[in-house]
Amino acid sequence: METTPQTESKIIELKPFADEMVVNMGPQHPSTHGVLRLELKLDGEVVREAIPHIGYLHRCFEKHSENLSYPQIIPFTDRMDYVAAMNQNWGFCLAVEKLLEADESKEFEVPERAEYLRVLICELNRIASHLLSFGTYGMDMGAFTPFLYAFRDRERLLLLFEKVCGARLTYNYIRIGGVSEIIPLEPGSIAEQNFLDEIEAFLDYFEPLIDEYNELLTKNSIFSERTTRVAVMSAEMALSYGATGPNLRGSGVDWDLRRDEPYSIYDRFDFDVPVAVDVPELGSVVGDCWSRYKIRMDEMKESIRIVRQILAEGLPGGPVMAELKAVRPPKGEIYFRSEAPRGELGFYIVSDGTPKPVRLKGRSPCFSALSALQELSQGLMVADIIAIIGSIDIVMGEVDR
Amino acid sequence: MSDFRALFASPNFNISESFLPNINLQNQLNWAEEFIQNVVIPRLPEAVASHFPVEIGTVLVMFACAGIFVGLVPLLPLVLVLAERKVSARFQNRTGPMRVGPWGTLQTLADGVKLIFKEDFIPPQGDKFLFLLAPYIIFACSFAVFAAIPFSQGILVSDFNIGIFYIMAISSVIVMGVIMAGWSSNSKWSLLGSLRSAAQIVSYEIPLGLSILTVVMLVESLSMQEIVASQSNGVFSWLIFRTPFAFIAFFIFFISSIAEVNRTPFDLPEAESEIVAGFHTEYSGMRFALFFIAEYANMFAVSAIAVTLFLGGWEGVLPGYDILGGFPGFVIKSLALVFLMMWLRWTLPRLRVDQLMNLCWKYFIPIAFFNILGTGIWGLIFPEDTLISTAISCAIIYIGLIAAYKVAGRGLAQRPAPQPS
Amino acid sequence: MKIEEIYEVLTKQFGEAVLGFDTELAGDPNIRIAPSAIADVCQYLVETDTLAFDSLMCLSGVDLNAKDEDFAIVYHIYAMRHRHSVVLKTAVPKTDPHLPSVSHLWKTADWHEREAYDLYGILFEGHSDLRRILLPDDWDGYPLRKDYKEPEFYRGMRVPY
Numbered sequence: 012m013e014t015t016p017q018t019e020s021k022i023i024e025l026k027p028f029a030d031e032m033v034v035n036m037g038p039q040h041p042s043t044h045g046v047l048r049l050e051l052k053l054d055g056e057v058v059r060e061a062i063p064h065i066g067y068l069h070r071c072f073e074k075h076s077e078n079l080s081y082p083q084i085i086p087f088t089d090r091m092d093y094v095a096a097m098n099q100n101w102g103f104c105l106a107v108e109k110l111l112e113a114d115e116s117k118e119f120e121v122p123e124r125a126e127y128l129r130v131l132i133c134e135l136n137r138i139a140s141h142l143l144s145f146g147t148y149g150m151d152m153g154a155f156t157p158f159l160y161a162f163r164d165r166e167r168l169l170l171l172f173e174k175v176c177g178a179r180l181t182y183n184y185i186r187i188g189g190v191s192e193i194i195p196l197e198p199g200s201i202a203e204q205n206f207l208d209e210i211e212a213f214l215d216y217f218e219p220l221i222d223e224y225n226e227l228l229t230k231n232s233i234f235s236e237r238t239t240r241v242a243v244m245s246a247e248m249a250l251s252y253g254a255t256g257p258n259l260r261g262s263g264v265d266w267d268l269r270r271d272e273p274y275s276i277y278d279r280f281d282f283d284v285p286v287a288v289d290v291p292e293l294g295s296v297v298g299d300c301w302s303r304y305k306i307r308m309d310e311m312k313e314s315i316r317i318v319r320q321i322l323a324e325g326l327p328g329g330p331v332m333a334e335l336k337a338v339r340p341p342k343g344e345i346y347f348r349s350e351a352p353r354g355e356l357g358f359y360i361v362s363d364g365t366p367k368p369v370r371l372k373g374r375s376p377c378f379s380a381l382s383a384l385q386e387l388s389q390g391l392m393v394a395d396i397i398a399i400i401g402s403i404d405i406v407m408g409e410v411d412r
Numbered sequence: 413m414s415d416f417r418a419l420f421a422s423p424n425f426n427i428s429e430s431f432l433p434n435i436n437l438q439n440q441l442n443w444a445e446e447f448i449q450n451v452v453i454p455r456l457p458e459a460v461a462s463h464f465p466v467e468i469g470t471v472l473v474m475f476a477c478a479g480i481f482v483g484l485v486p487l488l489p490l491v492l493v494l495a496e497r498k499v500s501a502r503f504q505n506r507t508g509p510m511r512v513g514p515w516g517t518l519q520t521l522a523d524g525v526k527l528i529f530k531e532d533f534i535p536p537q538g539d540k541f542l543f544l545l546a547p548y549i550i551f552a553c554s555f556a557v558f559a560a561i562p563f564s565q566g567i568l569v570s571d572f573n574i575g576i577f578y579i580m581a582i583s584s585v586i587v588m589g590v591i592m593a594g595w596s597s598n599s600k601w602s603l604l605g606s607l608r609s610a611a612q613i614v615s616y617e618i619p620l621g622l623s624i625l626t627v628v629m630l631v632e633s634l635s636m637q638e639i640v641a642s643q644s645n646g647v648f649s650w651l652i653f654r655t656p657f658a659f660i661a662f663f664i665f666f667i668s669s670i671a672e673v674n675r676t677p678f679d680l681p682e683a684e685s686e687i688v689a690g691f692h693t694e695y696s697g698m699r700f701a702l703f704f705i706a707e708y709a710n711m712f713a714v715s716a717i718a719v720t721l722f723l724g725g726w727e728g729v730l731p732g733y734d735i736l737g738g739f740p741g742f743v744i745k746s747l748a749l750v751f752l753m754m755w756l757r758w759t760l761p762r763l764r765v766d767q768l769m770n771l772c773w774k775y776f777i778p779i780a781f782f783n784i785l786g787t788g789i790w791g792l793i794f795p796e797d798t799l800i801s802t803a804i805s806c807a808i809i810y811i812g813l814i815a816a817y818k819v820a821g822r823g824l825a826q827r828p829a830p831q832p833s
Numbered sequence: 834m835k836i837e838e839i840y841e842v843l844t845k846q847f848g849e850a851v852l853g854f855d856t857e858l859a860g861d862p863n864i865r866i867a868p869s870a871i872a873d874v875c876q877y878l879v880e881t882d883t884l885a886f887d888s889l890m891c892l893s894g895v896d897l898n899a900k901d902e903d904f905a906i907v908y909h910i911y912a913m914r915h916r917h918s919v920v921l922k923t924a925v926p927k928t929d930p931h932l933p934s935v936s937h938l939w940k941t942a943d944w945h946e947r948e949a950y951d952l953y954g955i956l957f958e959g960h961s962d963l964r965r966i967l968l969p970d971d972w973d974g975y976p977l978r979k980d981y982k983e984p985e986f987y988r989g990m991r992v993p994y
Binding site for chain 3: 069071074077110113114247248250251264266271340341344348355359361363369372374381382383
């Protein structure tokens, strides 16, 4: 411990003015989406400064990972963004697979069937995640009903996930080299057909509902008054803050890893990347809360398109796991990012050739996007803070890791 | 047609007047004494009747009547809370409470019992006296309003000659309770909530009062019963249709009163996603229940006032017939407005503070002033309420509604037709 | 632009501050930079029009081994316009781990550097608000160091379980 540099812990000085009030919003607060704590300096209703304090959900993911073998880490990734856990599994597995591929002596390939299942499940998971985001954003804005609609539909998705992996929230479904076989889904079997039919039935039911939700909330004039022209994040600012995914596209940057750096089999599907544009009839400008929210509504439609293409093709036969004796990546390091519902999920893995990583860093999209909150919230009102937090769609499990 | 008339003209139909006692407290003493003399004593055995203490009996009857009133009105929130839960459940594809009693009808009662037994928490750093006092002020004020509401010809506590003024005065005392609750809780969220509430209620009282003034100008009286009496000639004599200005005033009144009772989209003082629970964050147990009951009592009260002022009160739809009239008609009309409030609550998001104030100061108050001016001019042109004036008024309202739909409802018209799935 | 070309551009510009180019290990190749020059190199990467690295994807501290004398700090940088990426690596001695901050170039580096400080104790000079981010302010030690021993007690609570 003698190498520890002695740094004085910084004492935060408060200089309260007579007309300034310091309020702690969180960590227990209905709409900080978990345990985010904001130190608000208020002048009446106007926010002079909002300082985010995070770490209340820190579970030492990175420290744990250094003592676990690669397959053992997958359940831990579930707990990062627990709303879109499939995508977290996938992001991690993709990174490890990429590192494994670098070792030419051990060749392996993720089977076709596993790739299709991964895309299918992860796109459904994306819909589930965006649904939750839509519902909670409505509730943040004071509309309670969209929340229950969203959960009603998400429930059907969770039942589908339960059918393939037996779990509803933390799946541990996507494994290194394929997907889990805990619940066998034999190619061409009745069970598989039923599963695909159920997905189709869900899509047929859900697709028209997106328009209904747009009528209910998106185009509601009170909602658009609350969210348009609030907390405008320019494209430069979004890039500088490392905002990714819907937040970046909400700022008008046409960027989606699934299309621009296609991984897995995304290059086989035909889908659009929704990018925010000015919507004068609602008063929305690119980069405001409404744009970020709207991107998610549009992305659900694109996910449905991808899933429909898979359903039309049908799942290919074959195994769902690659032949992998042991997961022992070669000495080296990799940074791989994939497009999770909340943005670019990166995993930086340093391997020394042992079954355990030397260093694993999860670059979470929410962590970067949340750091923009302090700048975005200056001079706005308390209610706008809620609008910003909801619109950048954070999950504290991922921010704090 | 004749059957129809016969049905409603038959004396049996007029339930409200024949079965419910006249509990007009102004004439209570006379009435109670008459009741004893004419109804009770002749039915008693001879020996008892001669010694019956008329004075004590009179007082007892008065207490009984007051008891009915004080006892029945608080039951209203119990019903309304259940109604709200059931209504919201239907809006949200749920069933609502189903466990306690048949279809969950006793749920509110069970919740009430639970709240009574909960710990009565008082913030140790707070102002204890004000903290204890605040819920009672709010509770008392919201029930005092009911004293001036004419439920029917005979069912009202008192027909003040300044009835509507009294209601305005009493209901604005509620804001005192809100501020006391917010301040004494020693919580910043409570304080923010109560300040929001104070700003909101004080602001919205202005358009509320101004739109009431429109009615008062038309009726030339502040007495609630006289306001009702002026609407006795069927649906087109209701004040909402009397002049186009009263029509506008009704909407201003109704929206402002939603703001007065802190309901979505104006529920900023208790916006749970922003300031936790606003002024009653720190309250628990029975004190919290008092706020809750007061909120729902208020909701019914403002609906009842809106019905009295604009929708004919307990007067029926047709002159001389009791359709939607009397006590049941009054309650049905009020509950319809309460349902409208619930509908709005479970559909709309919440406004922001500055938008709320903009709506009040930049739109409602100028429109309300314009209304008063317009009502005055209307009164000069049509000094008497005639068939012609009503016809012109209804025509203007109709044209106005069409125009409003063409302008504001453009988005509605362009809505894509629902696709068959 | 390929990372090899970027390496050449950087060596031409900065000479000795660019220490080398690692390609032998599996995975991403990376350019090693002297710690004192990292901010200047990054500034050059951001401001040169042909490079235009406008987004910092990830900034991580690395402690490979308790016996090592250095911490590594790895920068994964991406250029949205040109669609090329680069990995910069720098090493600071464990006895005195400090290097210039890049938080003025990419705002996201603010929190990433705070995280590296929090978990490794690496000091970023010029950072406006370098304090712990994930751990409590009064936590003792830097947990991701390989030689880290968790404290027995934290505010009277037993830490090891």
